[in-house]
Amino acid sequence: MYRTHHCNELRKDDIGSTATLAGWVHIVRDHGGVIFIDLRDREGLTQVVFRPEENAELAKEAHHLRHEDVIQVEGRVSARVPGTEDFLINPYGLMFDEITASSLVRIDAEGKIKDDPVGMGVNEAGFIIHSCMHAARPEINCVIHTHTRSGVAVSAMKCGLLPISQHAMRVHAEITYHDYEGVALYKEEQARMARDLGKKSKAMILRNHGVLALGETVREAFEIMYYLDCACQIQVDALAGGMHNVQLMSDDAAKVSTAALQRPMRPAAHKDWPALLRLLERRGIKYAQ
Numbered sequence: 001m002y003r004t005h006h007c008n009e010l011r012k013d014d015i016g017s018t019a020t021l022a023g024w025v026h027i028v029r030d031h032g033g034v035i036f037i038d039l040r041d042r043e044g045l046t047q048v049v050f051r052p053e054e055n056a057e058l059a060k061e062a063h064h065l066r067h068e069d070v071i072q073v074e075g076r077v078s079a080r081v082p083g084t085e086d087f088l089i090n091p092y093g094l095m096f097d098e099i100t101a102s103s104l105v106r107i108d109a110e111g112k113i114k115d116d117p118v119g120m121g122v123n124e125a126g127f128i129i130h131s132c133m134h135a136a137r138p139e140i141n142c143v144i145h146t147h148t149r150s151g152v153a154v155s156a157m158k159c160g161l162l163p164i165s166q167h168a169m170r171v172h173a174e175i176t177y178h179d180y181e182g183v184a185l186y187k188e189e190q191a192r193m194a195r196d197l198g199k200k201s202k203a204m205i206l207r208n209h210g211v212l213a214l215g216e217t218v219r220e221a222f223e224i225m226y227y228l229d230c231a232c233q234i235q236v237d238a239l240a241g242g243m244h245n246v247q248l249m250s251d252d253a254a255k256v257s258t259a260a261l262q263r264p265m266r267p268a269a270h271k272d273w274p275a276l277l278r279l280l281e282r283r284g285i286k287y288a289q
Contacts, residue, residue: 003072008044008219008273014077021046022072025065026288027101035062038101038288039073044274045288048073085109087134089127093120100289109135125184129193133214136194140202140214142221147210150232155205157235163249165234169257170227171203180208203228219273227261 004020023041030036035050050062065071088104090096105122106115109131113121126145133143154161163172178196181189197204197212203224204212211228215221238246249257280287 006043007039007041007046009270010046010077017077018074019077020072020074021048023070025067025069025071027067028062028065029102030063033059035059037062037065039071040288042274044277048075049078085134086114087130089122089130091116091118091120092123092126094118097285100287102289107131128184128187128190129212132190132193133197133212135190136197137199137214139216142215142218144213144215144221144225145206145210146225146229148229148232150236151205151211151229152209153236154232155210156208157239159243160205161228161231162235162246163254164238164246165231166257166261167227167234168231169254170261171224171231172254173258174201174203175228176201176204178204178206180206219269222276223268223272 002020003022004018005014007021007023010019021039021041023039026038026040026045028035028037033052037048037050039046039048050059052059086106086108088106090099091103091105094103103118105113105117105120107113107122107127111127111131129145130143134140160177161168161172161175163169176196176198178193181192184193202214202220204214206212211225211232213221213225213228215224
């Protein structure tokens, strides 16, 4: 069989099953003999992992693969590399538009750096927040934290995120809040942050600080952050005319909108991410290097 799935098609329900993929090698990374390959086709990217303890010969061959090599792979679908709680975080010192896949820092749950391709280390506060989210919610594979002007503005509002836009309805029903305790440099705050996040929320406002979005995939985390930040921008603009002039939607309208935006198999869930990757490709952004 040529392929069972396109890249970016595998979902949580596929974990444990066998899949066949075909495409172009985007990047190859060697982490202590474990080979990570970002495989690309017209639909997006999927990470393929070759572990020497499972097949030493195959892992050795994978080490010699190069950018744009065309391959077909068959293997078992897993959510993460078994036996590790490591995660990737941006290096401290690069501008966001400088960061690529190969410059991300691999770090463990205790803050020990396992691989730092550009030698810049990580932001300590960033580690405290991201490691807390991953530890509290093992099903989460991506955490995005931002300090956009609109996000910080809403985080400073006593009213929090208001039900005044369709964008807000993507996250409003599950949004949680964590009160500001100062710059997040101390592990003692992690327990309180995890408690305030809760067991189900994938969107949180850090009061007087910024916003957080979580996802089981990078796509899901990006979507939640996109809607959350847009909702914050809309709220700041709307409040420019005064709170007395802001129209809150009804509870019924809010429930209908939330159900529509969170319904299973919503078409955007498999169409938006490939479109965004095509946008990056058209603009010549080498995110996958």
